Amino acid sequence: MNQTATAAASGASATERFKTDKSVGSLVPKERVDLLVREVLDAVHSTIRKHKVSYDEYNALKAWLIKVSDDGEWPLFLDVWVEHVVEEVATEHRDGSKGTIEGPYYVPDAPDQGSRGTVPMRDNESGTPLTWTGRVTSTTGAPLAGAKVEVWHADDDGFYSQFAPGLPEWNLRAVFTTDDQGAFEIHTVRPAPYQIPTEGACGRLIDAAGWHAWRPAHIHVKVSAPGHEQLTAQLYFPGDEHNDDDIASAVKPELILGPKPAGTGESVDYGFVLDPV
Numbered sequence: 001m002n003q004t005a006t007a008a009a010s011g012a013s014a015t016e017r018f019k020t021d022k023s024v025g026s027l028v029p030k031e032r033v034d035l036l037v038r039e040v041l042d043a044v045h046s047t048i049r050k051h052k053v054s055y056d057e058y059n060a061l062k063a064w065l066i067k068v069s070d071d072g073e074w075p076l077f078l079d080v081w082v083e084h085v086v087e088e089v090a091t092e093h094r095d096g097s098k099g100t101i102e103g104p105y106y107v108p109d110a111p112d113q114g115s116r117g118t119v120p121m122r123d124n125e126s127g128t129p130l131t132w133t134g135r136v137t138s139t140t141g142a143p144l145a146g147a148k149v150e151v152w153h154a155d156d157d158g159f160y161s162q163f164a165p166g167l168p169e170w171n172l173r174a175v176f177t178t179d180d181q182g183a184f185e186i187h188t189v190r191p192a193p194y195q196i197p198t199e200g201a202c203g204r205l206i207d208a209a210g211w212h213a214w215r216p217a218h219i220h221v222k223v224s225a226p227g228h229e230q231l232t233a234q235l236y237f238p239g240d241e242h243n244d245d246d247i248a249s250a251v252k253p254e255l256i257l258g259p260k261p262a263g264t265g266e267s268v269d270y271g272f273v274l275d276p277v
């Protein structure tokens, strides 16, 4: 597979996806814009003074910001380095399950597989088969029938369908609907550790700073039920070397699965508790 074409396409597709789904209808009041932008600029100004930032450094920043746009990597940059704090603040009042960031690669309206089924995948999709059972309940303890469990994850090469060329449209993306007990059963394959695209502006930053580009293997999920707050999470696997140094700072101990060997693959039980609105 062509890595370079893939990374460039991922950024551009994530930018288009965001414009389609989320960029309209959020008018922020003038008082908030004034307050927040002023404080962010104050922080930038103090960093410049404190570290005596040079014109070379200022121009390097300017060139890099232009490159973020050229490469379509604003969704990637913001979701990797900023979103985790937005998520923390947005969910700190909750009593139910912990969530984490959405990231840039969610697509709504994936194929509905009912309460039990297999995530769409190619005939020879590589990766250890994973059977995931669970229930969706309310913080009151009541099972939530008809809840939606949307899952999406990268393939064994670290590529997401609709953001990398050559994959079937809905590969490794599906929606499940809980039964009258609030239960679901999902069959998929275990994803591999994931490296964010390294050829674009974000990769340039990572190189320039001497960081790494890795996220631990993860399965994204969104859980929603009427009258409850939507939960966005990612589930991780024990022992992944990047659980402790995720480039996107999105791992929480509560989100690490405990899979057990089962047949030719693994099985795991993991459910969700939603907060009433």
Ligand code: MBD
Pocket (backbone or CB within 6 Å): 076, 079, 080, 101, 102, 103, 104, 105, 194, 196, 215, 248, 250
């Ligand atoms: C991903 O797959 C992801 O989940 C995040 C948060 C950022 C980049 C790629």
Ligand code: FE
Pocket (backbone or CB within 6 Å): 103, 105, 154, 218, 220
């Ligand atoms: Fe991801």
